[in-house]
Amino acid sequence: MTNERTGLPASGKLYVVATPIGNLGDLSARARDTLASCSLIAAEDTRHTGVLLKAFGIATPQLSLHDHNEARRAIEIIARLREGISIALVSDAGTPLISDPGFELIRQVAAAGFDIIAVPGPCAAIAALSIAGLPTDRFCFEGFLPARSAARRQRLRSLAPDARTLVIYESPHRVRDTLEDCVAVFGESRAAAIVREATKLHETTYRGSLEELLLQSQSNPDLSRGEIVLIVGGAQSPACDTDLETAGLDNVLKVLLAELPLKQAAHLAAQITGARDNEAYKRALFLKQ
Numbered sequence: 001m002t003n004e005r006t007g008l009p010a011s012g013k014l015y016v017v018a019t020p021i022g023n024l025g026d027l028s029a030r031a032r033d034t035l036a037s038c039s040l041i042a043a044e045d046t047r048h049t050g051v052l053l054k055a056f057g058i059a060t061p062q063l064s065l066h067d068h069n070e071a072r073r074a075i076e077i078i079a080r081l082r083e084g085i086s087i088a089l090v091s092d093a094g095t096p097l098i099s100d101p102g103f104e105l106i107r108q109v110a111a112a113g114f115d116i117i118a119v120p121g122p123c124a125a126i127a128a129l130s131i132a133g134l135p136t137d138r139f140c141f142e143g144f145l146p147a148r149s150a151a152r153r154q155r156l157r158s159l160a161p162d163a164r165t166l167v168i169y170e171s172p173h174r175v176r177d178t179l180e181d182c183v184a185v186f187g188e189s190r191a192a193a194i195v196r197e198a199t200k201l202h203e204t205t206y207r208g209s210l211e212e213l214l215l216q217s218q219s220n221p222d223l224s225r226g227e228i229v230l231i232v233g234g235a236q237s238p239a240c241d242t243d244l245e246t247a248g249l250d251n252v253l254k255v256l257l258a259e260l261p262l263k264q265a266a267h268l269a270a271q272i273t274g275a276r277d278n279e280a281y282k283r284a285l286f287l288k289q
Ligand code: SAM
Pocket: 021, 022, 091, 093, 094, 095, 096, 097, 098, 099, 100, 122, 123, 124, 125, 168, 169, 170, 171, 195, 196, 197, 198, 199, 200, 227, 228, 229
């Protein structure tokens, strides 16, 4: 590792430090030591991180680093690393860069040749996945889905054939709408879980089919409060040749429907896949819904 300007070994290090997602007891001993021994902490919100630092008697100065100033801050931070000081990056909660700022900083610091060290710890996605009761061997982290229903359904449609478990961050006031969209696109019987307020006093996990969770969200006001991770089981693999053919037809239709009117997309999809015209038309209507 060399300093790109001097060609000498880069000295300062950037530590990416995970912080608690609700329970202060989850700050690791190593995270605490790192935050106390660095010369500077780059924090998403300095007031928020100030509360954490105060609770642990840490007096390290802070610098704000958020979505709106990250590119500029990265230049400043690289200049400080060149001076040889070590800096920690934290977000408001959990692991930085996981639906949180930090990507641009890491990209620039890595390009400048400085060491970047992970101090791992809490992450809501992983915490929720570990208790949801759904397959964990392969999963897909989707972060936040689009806020508008049309765009959200489009994203969900692209995920519908995915066999991996889906991990989604959602705001509590949108969870009901998102569950409605999930039922519409994935079907009512897919297994799912909602992990609410993980590691906090009112931590609750709801497990069931998408339809059961939707009903729960309509009747239980708790589900529209607090922080939420939604986990959705992956698509079952097609059971027979007919299912495989339908999956192939659907894939072709999805591409064509994005570009062409429905009738034309259905006709072309039928020619490409060998499906009957009326079958392709019916699937196109279904996918378009
Ligand atoms: N970087 C964080 C991490 O490592 O999990 C995620 C930050 S993202 C801006 C915030 C979202 O994470 C929330 O809207 C919620 O979906 C999820 N989240 C954070 N803390 C949570 C908790 N204690 N319980 C459930 N979900 C949580």
